[in-house]
Amino acid sequence: MSTAGAFLRSLQNELGGSIPFHRFMQAALYDPSFGYYSTRIHTVGRRGDFSTMATLDRSLALGIAAWIEKNRACDVIEIGAGSGQLACDILASLGWWKRLRLRYHIVEVSAPLREAQKKLLRGRRVTWHESLPAALDQLGGHAHIFSNELVDAFPCRVFERTDTDWQELHVRIEGGRCQEILRPCTIPESTVFQQPFQAGQRVEVHESYHCWLEDSAPKWKSGAMLTIDYGDTMPALYHRRPAGSLRGYAAHQVLTGADLYQAPGRCDLTADVNFSDLESWGEQQGWRCLSHSTLADFLAPNLPARFQTAAEAFRVLEQSPHPGIA
Ligand SMILES: C[S@@+](CC[C@H](N)C(=O)[O-])C[C@H]1O[C@@H](n2cnc3c(N)ncnc32)[C@H](O)[C@@H]1O
Numbered sequence: 194m195s196t197a198g199a200f201l202r203s204l205q206n207e208l209g210g211s212i213p214f215h216r217f218m219q220a221a222l223y224d225p226s227f228g229y230y231s232t233r234i235h236t237v238g239r240r241g242d243f244s245t246m247a248t249l250d251r252s253l254a255l256g257i258a259a260w261i262e263k264n265r266a267c268d269v270i271e272i273g274a275g276s277g278q279l280a281c282d283i284l285a286s287l288g289w290w291k292r293l294r295l296r297y298h299i300v301e302v303s304a305p306l307r308e309a310q311k312k313l314l315r316g317r318r319v320t321w322h323e324s325l326p327a328a329l330d331q332l333g334g335h336a337h338i339f340s341n342e343l344v345d346a347f348p349c350r351v352f353e354r355t356d357t358d359w360q361e362l363h364v365r366i367e368g369g370r371c372q373e374i375l376r377p378c379t380i381p382e383s384t385v386f387q388q389p390f391q392a393g394q395r396v397e398v399h400e401s402y403h404c405w406l407e408d409s410a411p412k413w414k415s416g417a418m419l420t421i422d423y424g425d426t427m428p429a430l431y432h433r434r435p436a437g438s439l440r441g442y443a444a445h446q447v448l449t450g451a452d453l454y455q456a457p458g459r460c461d462l463t464a465d466v467n468f469s470d471l472e473s474w475g476e477q478q479g480w481r482c483l484s485h486s487t488l489a490d491f492l493a494p495n496l497p498a499r500f501q502t503a504a505e506a507f508r509v510l511e512q513s514p515h516p517g518i519a
Contacts, residue, residue, distance in 0.1 A: 197227040197457045202366055211363035211374055215401060217454075218348040218462050223302070227458035230303040230346070234461075237275035237306075242461055243442040245342045246421075246488065246507065247279035250500055254282030256492045257339060257419065262291060264417055266337035270298040270328050273343035277310030284317055298336070300325050325409040334414030341421045344471070345463045347402040350381060351439060354394040359386070362395070364454065371454035384427045384469040395437030397464040403474050410478040413514045417483060420510045421491075424466030438465035468508045475512045483511040 200220060205212050222229045238248035246253050261269055274280050284292060297319045301307045307321060322328035329336060351362035353375055361378035364371050380386055383398040424430060441448035443460035472482055488507035489496060496504055
């Protein structure tokens with residue numbers, strides 16, 4: 194039996210016969226011995242399993258560099274820097290004087306990606322940190338923070354509407370195969386449950402990101418934060434998407450249904466981000482929403498026409514830790 198198979202079977206026994214989907218996703222992506230981001234991924238982009246906006250076009254780097262300049266940011270933290278390409282392009286886009294004053298920080302959980310970033314950014318003034326709270330501690334809480342396609346990489350809980358209530362998606366391993374089953378549940382805090390849905394609708398909630406935000410928020414004192422990801426606000430997020438948005442990527446192929454469970458640790462798993470949740474979870478921390486737009490609007494007029502449709506499926510949320518000042 195594979196390391197992943199043995200681990201998941203023992204987790205299933207420990208949890209009483211099935212694994213909530215987010216626990217499966219946590220293991221498949223981040224388990225130290227077989228998780229996709231811990232052991233398998235070596236880069237992001239054409240030579241990896243999936244591309245991101247950052248690896249396809251420099252317009253994202255130009256937009257973020259302009260944001261850094263506009264905010265006169267001195268300490269910038271990028272969370273989840275992938276191949277390091279975005280950092281490389283942002284630093285190259287900034288003027289010489291700005292580069293001289295800027296201190297660029299990266300928070301990265303994936304050891305293989307941290308190595309790739311260090312190789313690509315050799316000779317640049319970049320500092321790596323284990324976690325956002327650790328980075329903020331070192332900076333006294335003063336920083337401009339951004340991420341691209343980070344939130345979608347956090348494990349999500351998956352729920353299905355039945356005729357009477359919401360049930361949670363679990364994975365059960367039987368005879369060497371993973372099966373999806375629904376189990377009764379308590380629902381987490383999310384704007385998704387404020388909508389009336391028809392029976393059969395599936396939705397995802399990035400509860401682990403909410404917990405991560407609650408851990409990091411008290412350390413953040415000033416600056417602004419840009420969160421860029423694919424997704425939408427409610428109710429548009431699930432318009433004509435009864436099966437939800439859960440999917441996987443391997444070798445640039447999209448995986449859905451049973452294919453998600455074929456090889457835990459050997460493909461990326463992801464779901465669209467509910468930006469209504471991000472706004473609401475930020476407000477709970479006392480944060481102010483400074484702006485919220487599509488990526489197409491954020492990058493206009495520098496976005497090449499061939500990326501217009503793709504960039505309309507992404508959103509950019511800008512928040513500040515103070516209700517009154519940025
Ligand atoms: C989908 S990739 C996006 C990479 C890059 N931002 C880009 O646009 O190409 C997600 C990135 O977030 C990192 N990541 C996931 N969870 C993280 C966490 N809790 N803290 C820091 N980085 C994280 C992954 O290792 C990876 O670098």
